[in-house]
Amino acid sequence: MARKVEASERHTLSVIVDNEAGVLARIVGLFSARGYNIESLTVADVSADHAVSRITVVTTGTAHVIEQILAQLDRIVAVHKVTDLTALGPHVEREMALVKVAGSGVERDEALRMADVYRARVVDATTGSFVFEVTGSTDKIDTFVALMGEVGLVEVVRTGVVAIARGREAL
Incomplete structure (x- = not known):
C-alpha cells in the first residue's frame, strides 16, 4: 500500500525573544540539530528599552514539521511568543x-x-x-x-x- 507523502510548504515565523546573548544561537541550534532548513533569518531589537527582539525565520517543511518547530521554539525559555504568519493569514x-x-x-x-x-x-x-x-x-x-x-x-x-x-x- 502506497503511503501518502505530505507536501513541504514555506512558512514565515515571527519569534519574540529576550534580547540577550545566546538566544539566536539556541534558536539556530534547534533548527540545525533537527535538520530543519532556514531559508531566511533576520533579527532586530523591537522595544524602546532594548529588552526584546523579533526574529523572523523563513523555513520549509510539512505541516507536521512546522508544528514541531513551533512547539520546540515555544519551549525555549527566552522566547515570549511564536507566531506562524503563514498560518495566521494575510501578512x-x-x-x-x-x-x-x-x-x-x-x-x-x-x-x-x-x-x-x-x-x-x-x-x-x-x-x-x-x-x-x-x-x-x-x-x-x-x-x-x-x-x-x-x-x-x-x-x-x-x-x-x-x-x-x-x-x-x-x-
Whole structure:
C-alpha cells in the first residue's frame, strides 16, 4: 500500500525573544540539530528599552514539521511568543537587496531601464558600475537579480525576509 507523502510548504515565523546573548544561537541550534532548513533569518531589537527582539525565520517543511518547530521554539525559555504568519493569514513580507552591476554603453542603459521598472534606486555610481537598492517580495528580488545577470551583475547582498501581520492587532 502506497503511503501518502505530505507536501513541504514555506512558512514565515515571527519569534519574540529576550534580547540577550545566546538566544539566536539556541534558536539556530534547534533548527540545525533537527535538520530543519532556514531559508531566511533576520533579527532586530523591537522595544524602546532594548529588552526584546523579533526574529523572523523563513523555513520549509510539512505541516507536521512546522508544528514541531513551533512547539520546540515555544519551549525555549527566552522566547515570549511564536507566531506562524503563514498560518495566521494575510501578512506583508519584504526583503531588501543591494545589487552591484558593472557595464558600459548599452548594458549600462539597459540596467538603468530595468532598475526603473523594478523601482530600484541607484545608491552608488561610478563610471563603470552601479549599486542598486531594491525592495520587495523575494520573487521580485530574485527576478531583478536574474535580469541584472544579463547586463553585468557583479555582486548581490540581501537582508533576508521581514514580515508583519496585516490588520490592527500587534503580535
